[in-house]
Amino acid sequence: MPNHYTVVYHLDVFGRIPPGQLAHAEDHDGGWMDVYLHPAHVAPEFVRELNRVLRHHIGSGLWQQYRTDDGQAQEPAQGLDIAQSRWELVDTLPAGRHLLVLDEDKLSVVYIRRSSCTEEFIEAKNEMLRHLAGDGLWRQYWDQRGYQSGPVKAPPSLVTPPRLPVLV
Template sequence: MPHPSAVYHLDLSGRIPPGQLIYVEDHPGGLADIYVHPFHVRAPLLWDLNWVTAHQVGYGLWCQNWTEPGRMQEPPEGLGVAASSWEFVPAGELPRDCHVFPIEEDGSCVWLVRSGYCTTEFLDEMNRKLDRIAGDGLWLQDWSEGLERARDGEPAMLAPLPASQACV
């Protein structure tokens, strides 16, 4: 069985429907493929997103709440389960060679995105997708499992700091 993961891909095969910049294929077992428009995102941002997301999903800090195929294509229902969003920050506000930095606390995750690495249109569409994914509880934040795995001697990657303790 594949390891749980959510992977970002530049869409070079035409999976994204016309008029959209992002297409998410969600699969049972904690798996998702996120296809992004190649003219709206720079590759270094995708590399960093994949690294951070592999940590979050691989360590169980975010887990899938599977329901049915095609659920990602439905509009947000406004359930307010969690809040997640992307926000641009000036390049000088992030460490060198860091293109995305998530700041999490219970019930929210704000992704600080280095300005110039995706378009405003892409950021806006990603925020609408996150309203569906996190806001409607299709993927859930669960720090308890990730912390337990770290205590059991798995590789020492830290759980995210609460926003009040983060220093950017």
Template sequence: MNEVTEARYELVRGDRLPTGRVCRVQEAPGLAVVQILTGEATERLCDELNEFHRSILIEDRWIQTPITDPDRIEHEAERLGVADAWWELRSDLPANILCVPLEQRARFTWLVRDGEASERLVREMNRYLKRIVGDGLWRQNWPSAN
């Protein structure tokens, strides 16, 4: 059973983030929170990401591994290559589409409409994803062909 029952994206003031950062990912059993500096993403993108993640987690498509170190996400990526995930800004998405999740075995891409997130936010999120997904802190629960 998937221990992560909620993933939440929220906009926050700068005093809630480490100096010089535009986002932070924090987790606890059953919860993952992505705090984003106000102005680096739109509220509507956060709402859309929250909806997509709700369905992804309900379907148990990604599983949070047991947390043995509460600061594990902040450690440098070990580059284990368990899977790849990243955000990519796109200017060719239809006007009413804010983001699109593309998933296949060992790969997950978030296409994000240009203007909904800053390039700096995308860089920071991609650094987090190298650690979280690349090192297997969260594992894809890909259905077997059987």
């Protein structure tokens, strides 16, 4: 297993996304994944911030590639619920931010400013995440304890902003 992991998000200006899809993941051996995002559905500023913010989450080993370098990333979700990872649109975030990440044991939610991408894109990305995280193809290693097996209970949706101020 590699000791460094990388996911790079790209605006797909070269046509890597198959017809009818809004996002496409290409997983490579050695902990590397390229994710192509449909340019008509995401803002370039969002993609830049996504790479900057998630570089820590992936590069530090909080999320690690398990077994997707053989094309399994392209398969449909099996519904194993090993971990929850999803993206949600919100109306407000701290000034100048396009996203905010909540990462806990067996749960990762990326809150995204509504103007940064379309709802159709969020649906497509969440379907991809149900497979990659939910089926254990990418696994979360929280607090250096190693991989924790077993299904996770889905928390309630966190679409509404918190009542207390959020410090970032």
